[in-house]
Amino acid sequence: MSTTTTLSEAYREHPLHPHHIIPIDFNSVCSLPESHKWPKSDDLYDNKISVPVIDLRDPRVAQLIGRACEKWGVFQLIYHGIPLNLLKDAESEARRLFSLPSRQKLKALRAPAGATGYGIARITPFFDKYMWHEGFTIMGTSIHDHAKQLWPHNHAKFCDVMETYQKKMNILADQLTQLIFKSLDISEEQAEEMNWVGSSSALQLNSYPSCPEPNRAVGLAPHTDTSLITILHENSIAGLQIFKQEVGWVSVKPVDGALVVNVGDLFHILSNARFPNVLHRVSVNQKRQRLSLAYFYNPPTDSTVVPIVKSGQVARYRPVTVKEFISLKAKSPEKALSCIKT
Numbered sequence: 001m002s003t004t005t006t007l008s009e010a011y012r013e014h015p016l017h018p019h020h021i022i023p024i025d026f027n028s029v030c031s032l033p034e035s036h037k038w039p040k041s042d043d044l045y046d047n048k049i050s051v052p053v054i055d056l057r058d059p060r061v062a063q064l065i066g067r068a069c070e071k072w073g074v075f076q077l078i079y080h081g082i083p084l085n086l087l088k089d090a091e092s093e094a095r096r097l098f099s100l101p102s103r104q105k106l107k108a109l110r111a112p113a114g115a116t117g118y119g120i121a122r123i124t125p126f127f128d129k130y131m132w133h134e135g136f137t138i139m140g141t142s143i144h145d146h147a148k149q150l151w152p153h154n155h156a157k158f159c160d161v162m163e164t165y166q167k168k169m170n171i172l173a174d175q176l177t178q179l180i181f182k183s184l185d186i187s188e189e190q191a192e193e194m195n196w197v198g199s200s201s202a203l204q205l206n207s208y209p210s211c212p213e214p215n216r217a218v219g220l221a222p223h224t225d226t227s228l229i230t231i232l233h234e235n236s237i238a239g240l241q242i243f244k245q246e247v248g249w250v251s252v253k254p255v256d257g258a259l260v261v262n263v264g265d266l267f268h269i270l271s272n273a274r275f276p277n278v279l280h281r282v283s284v285n286q287k288r289q290r291l292s293l294a295y296f297y298n299p300p301t302d303s304t305v306v307p308i309v310k311s312g313q314v315a316r317y318r319p320v321t322v323k324e325f326i327s328l329k330a331k332s333p334e335k336a337l338s339c340i341k342t
């Protein structure tokens with residue numbers, strides 16, 4: 001059985017209601033519907049500080065990344081080696097997908113118990129209002145079936161670009177994971193045991209259409225990612241905000257060609273809570289569509305994540321398999337971590 005099947009299986013146990021999958025037709029609405037109107041927020045955000053920007057070629061890169069993971073749970077990565085034209089191609093293929101008429105996109109709708117395809121954010125059932133967002137999730141070979149539904153005669157480019165993109169992201173995610181291990185000072189044997197190259201990862205394409213009333217809409221509500229790490233490419237439209245303890249919400253300013261890397265729940269567990277699983281959210285724009293591609297890097301679903309405990313420390317979490325954690329998160333995003341606290 002392939003890892004792709006098992007990751008999808010982890011979600012299969014938590015079927016969603018169709019109204020928690022189907023997006024509205026954003027092109028057909030000219031004012032913000034009540035269903036998408038959120039209470040006015042008085043959350044302030046801080047524009048004076050910015051997340052660390054790290055050059056992958058820096059000789060002290062492991063230390064810089066380790067410190068950013070510990071202090072922020074997020075950083076922007078430059079000179080990462082992913083060709084700029086691959087990022088642009090992936091972005092324009094995502095744009096091509098979301099520009100299709102609504103009825104065409106619905107042909108690739110995520111199944112109620114499925115993990116891949118077109119639909120709204122998985123966190124939707126946990127909020128009273130809907131987000132101003134549509135997404136498309138790809139895992140391994142699912143891409144061909146869905147792309148054929150979207151473009152019966154014209155899907156080769158989309159598949160090629162997304163496959164190459166995922167391969168490159170996988171290599172980069174593995175490289176970053178090894179650097180983070182190095183910063184955590186773990187032994188080579190431990191690192192060897194956690195050699196997760198080719199692991200069960202997923203690519204999430206996100207679109208936040210231009211919005212008639214951006215101050216009352218939410219692109220993505222606050223959440224943490226279930227991943228080990230997430231690597232995000234965004235177009236030039238700002239919107240991502242991260243929550244920093246003792247500071248509040250901080251906006252991530254798009255840096256041309258930079259990738260945003262954030263710590264997910266699984267690295268938070270693995271680091272024995274030394275790294276925050278950074279809470280983040282997305283705001284929307286009145287005039288411009290925001291696009292992003294989030295690559296969620298996960299260990300294989302049947303592997304066990306065990307906190308790395310330094311001498312003199314106690315384990316903050318019990319060991320947990322990736323599959324069990326995905327299941328806990330799907331049941332209750334807010335309670336998943338407390339369920340495995342020691």
Ligand SMILES: O=C(O)CCC(=O)C(=O)O
Nearest residue numbers: 204206225240282292294
């Ligand atoms: O679009 C973004 O900036 C963030 C996307 C995100 O948080 C996600 O897909 O989990």
Ligand SMILES: [Fe+2]
Nearest residue numbers: 223224225280
């Ligand atoms: Fe996220």
